[in-house]
Amino acid sequence: MQVTIAGSGGWGTALAILLHENGHDVTLWSHFETESKQLAETHQNPYLPGVTLPEGLHYSADPACAQGREMVVFATPSFAVRTTAHAFAPYLAETPLLVSVTKGIEEGTGYRMSELVSQETGRTVVALSGPSHAEEVSRGIPTGVVVACPERELAERVQNAFMCSRFRVYTSPDTAGIELGAALKNVIALCAGVCDGMGYGDNTKALLMTRGLAEVARLGMALGAHRETFAGLAGVGDLIVTCTSMHSRNRRAGILIGQGVPVQEAMKQVGAVVEGYYAAQSAWELAQRKNVDMPITEAAYAVLYEGRDPREALNSLMLRDRTSEAEDAAWAR
Numbered sequence: 001m002q003v004t005i006a007g008s009g010g011w012g013t014a015l016a017i018l019l020h021e022n023g024h025d026v027t028l029w030s031h032f033e034t035e036s037k038q039l040a041e042t043h044q045n046p047y048l049p050g051v052t053l054p055e056g057l058h059y060s061a062d063p064a065c066a067q068g069r070e071m072v073v074f075a076t077p078s079f080a081v082r083t084t085a086h087a088f089a090p091y092l093a094e095t096p097l098l099v100s101v102t103k104g105i106e107e108g109t110g111y112r113m114s115e116l117v118s119q120e121t122g123r124t125v126v127a128l129s130g131p132s133h134a135e136e137v138s139r140g141i142p143t144g145v146v147v148a149c150p151e152r153e154l155a156e157r158v159q160n161a162f163m164c165s166r167f168r169v170y171t172s173p174d175t176a177g178i179e180l181g182a183a184l185k186n187v188i189a190l191c192a193g194v195c196d197g198m199g200y201g202d203n204t205k206a207l208l209m210t211r212g213l214a215e216v217a218r219l220g221m222a223l224g225a226h227r228e229t230f231a232g233l234a235g236v237g238d239l240i241v242t243c244t245s246m247h248s249r250n251r252r253a254g255i256l257i258g259q260g261v262p263v264q265e266a267m268k269q270v271g272a273v274v275e276g277y278y279a280a281q282s283a284w285e286l287a288q289r290k291n292v293d294m295p296i297t298e299a300a301y302a303v304l305y306e307g308r309d310p311r312e313a314l315n316s317l318m319l320r321d322r323t324s325e326a327e328d329a330a331w332a333r
């Protein structure tokens, strides 16, 4: 298959290596000409230290490189997905498969990433997500993900393109669930990092992850996602990897914030996109709009955007009104 990957950060590059190994003819597109030249000349990507890009990958900074390709994968940070899809749209008429692998929610509108690409291109878009740090995928470490699309045939074609012995791909019809799980868990991972940075323990993190998943699923379902998706790879699977891995940019940013580093400085020190920072604002807005209770996300928003002290935020989460883990209906059983 002829493939273009639109976005040459860590994730786009890791997927370019994978698809090249799968026998596809891959062009890696960069937003910046200088970045594209550097990749072509050095075969190294600073976002993936120690990984050498294989011979045979092509590099471009021109969206026209998508012309006539069979699959285009959008892999930029979320803030750049709409503009990138807009730039690529004139070249996609003969491309049957469009894929989004970005994890975020558009600020202000609340749209998911596949929705942005769809709006800009007028086409159905497959979403790919799951516990999949680029640092590990680029080194061939076995990984599992989900591809979602209401059109099963499109999902299965994308599954076939990515699947191999080190990259297991499941399909799902629940694009909303897959994308919301991906975007919202980043907020919880950032909070898990904050707890680590403040020196709290494994109990605290397990509490945060479990109750975090509950509120992620609550908002997801209010936005049309299926409950069971949050028990899958793009839900609890991705939550586990992001809250526990030192590869996670969200967790690393959180650790710094928990240690007292100012938010903007923490993101600068991480040096790659911290999607949970942006998702906290979008999730907070969506929760208000849909009237969904999301106490952890609300606390994250207050810490990240209003300067609230993280210790004080955690303390007030612990002392919220007492409640039940079960829904009211369960007590009647």
Ligand SMILES: NC(=O)C1=CN([C@@H]2O[C@H](COP(=O)(O)OP(=O)(O)OC[C@H]3O[C@@H](n4cnc5c(N)ncnc54)[C@H](O)[C@@H]3O)[C@@H](O)[C@H]2O)C=CC1
Pocket: 007, 008, 009, 010, 011, 012, 030, 031, 032, 035, 047, 075, 076, 077, 078, 080, 084, 101, 102, 103, 104, 132, 133, 134, 135, 271, 272, 273, 275
């Ligand atoms: N890194 C990872 O392990 C994984 C990342 N993701 C998701 O993939 C998305 C991209 O993540 P990464 O590749 O890690 O990000 P990154 O932080 O490595 O991305 C940096 C890239 O963004 C590009 N960029 C900057 N401004 C741009 C613009 N205006 N237009 C287009 N591109 C621009 C830069 O050229 C650079 O190549 C995020 O949503 C992330 O959550 C998903 C799974 C794994």
Ligand SMILES: O=C(CO)COP(=O)(O)O
Pocket: 103, 130, 131, 132, 133, 134, 186, 189, 238, 241, 242, 247, 248, 249, 250, 251, 273, 274, 275
């Ligand atoms: O989504 C990811 C892994 O599945 C990447 O997480 P970070 O953005 O926190 O590094």
